[in-house]
Amino acid sequence: AQSVTQLGSHVSVSEGALVLLRCNYSSSVPPYLFWYVQYPNQGLQLLLKYTTGATLVKGINGFEAEFKKSETSFHLTKPSAHMSDAAEYFCAVRELAGGTSYGKLTFGQGTILTVHP
Amino acid sequence: KAGVTQTPRYLIKTRGQQVTLSCSPISGHRSVSWYQQTPGQGLQFLFEYFSETQRNKGNFPGRFSGRQFSNSRSEMNVSTLELGDSALYLCASSLGLAVYEQYFGPGTRLTVT
Numbered sequence: 001a002q003s004v005t006q007l008g009s010h011v012s013v014s015e016g017a018l019v020l021l022r023c024n025y026s027s028s029v030p031p032y033l034f035w036y037v038q039y040p041n042q043g044l045q046l047l048l049k050y051t052t053g054a055t056l057v058k059g060i061n062g063f064e065a066e067f068k069k070s071e072t073s074f075h076l077t078k079p080s081a082h083m084s085d086a087a088e089y090f091c092a093v094r095e096l097a098g099g100t101s102y103g104k105l106t107f108g109q110g111t112i113l114t115v116h117p
Numbered sequence: 118k119a120g121v122t123q124t125p126r127y128l129i130k131t132r133g134q135q136v137t138l139s140c141s142p143i144s145g146h147r148s149v150s151w152y153q154q155t156p157g158q159g160l161q162f163l164f165e166y167f168s169e170t171q172r173n174k175g176n177f178p179g180r181f182s183g184r185q186f187s188n189s190r191s192e193m194n195v196s197t198l199e200l201g202d203s204a205l206y207l208c209a210s211s212l213g214l215a216v217y218e219q220y221f222g223p224g225t226r227l228t229v230t
Contacts, residue, residue, distance in 0.1 A: 032217045043121070043207055043221035051217055090160065094217050104150065104173050105209075105219060107160040 002027045002093050006108035014116050019063075019078040021111050023091030026072065032094040033074045034105070035065055039087045047089075050074065061085070086115045118144060121210050121222035129228045135196040138225045142189050142210030148172075149191040150219060151183060154205040163206075166191055167213050195227075203229045 007022040025031055032051050036044040048059025055067040065076045074091060091108040122141045130136050142149050151163040162175040166185035183193040189210075195202055205226050209219035 034218065036221070043223045044209075046218055046220065049218050092160075104162040104165060104175065105152075105160075106162070109159050 002031065002095050002106050004091050004093050004106055004108035006089075006091050006111050008111055009109065010112050010114065012114040012116065013081045015083055016080050019076070019081045019085065019113065021076040021089050021091075021113065023065075023074045023076065023108060024072055025074065025091075025093045027093060030069075033065075033067060034092045034094065035059065035063070035074075035076050036090045036092060036107075037087045038090065038110075044090065047076070081113075081115045083115050083117065086113055088112045121208055121220055123206075123208050123222040123225050125225060126223065127226045127228075129230060130198050131230055132198055132200060134198050135194060136198060136227060137192055137194045138206055138208075138227070140191045140193075140208030140210075140222060142191070142208075143220055146210035146212055146220075147189050148211045148213040148219075149185055149189065150209045150211075151191070151193050152207045152209065153177075154207055154224070155203075160207070163193065198229045200229050203227060 003026045005024045034049045035047040037047050038044050047063050048057050050057050050067045058064045063078045065074050067074050088110045090110050092105040094105055124139045148167045150165040152160050154160045164183050165173040169185045180196045185191045205224045207224045208222045211219045
């Protein structure tokens with residue numbers, strides 16, 4: 001079974017500082033990787049995804065992530081944090097069931113990002 | 118295009134009762150997945166439906182069931198509610214075959230007393 005580990009349940013940065021949220025996965029086959037954000041009392045919003053091709057993927061709100069197969073990592077970054085980035089972030093890997101395109105998302109435990117003024 | 122909608126948004130039930138939650142996917146999406154979110158266990162996969170057929174199931178007891186209708190709308194049912202079933206239940210939809218991103222609804226907050 002695939003698994004996802006997010007290093008650091010809480011990350012705190014100052015406004016304008018670099019945001020780095022870490023995600024490592026385990027998979028025996030090429031994975032499909034995602035980052036989602038969740039604001040209080042809301043569902044999950046897709047930030048970005050990696051399926052195939054370019055390993056550096058850009059998402060919404062200035063976020064990007066780089067797929068590193070050798071490190072089994074998919075860390076999320078943003079050059080300059082904004083107060084509105086404060087939320088919980090989830091890394092997820094999509095499993096493929098039985099060789100079909102169906103499957104489930106396996107999530108990490110989440111990282112709460114706090115942005116200080 | 119409207120997003121994924123879930124009803125009701127909040128629900129309070131008593132232990133032993135049953136509950137039905139509803140999900141309407143994004144127009145044109147044929148796959149619906151359900152997830153349970155709790156502070157202790159995080160986000161856990163319940164099941165996935167495509168074309169009215171359950172394609173995948175998570176590790177939950179048989180008290181948790183679901184179905185999908187011909188218009189892709191989905192319902193999940195939990196029978197004989199337990200206190201531990203208190204959670205945010207999230208529905209996600211995707212186009213289905215060969216499309217991998219899932220779009221989530223706002224969730225239904227179920228409280229079991």
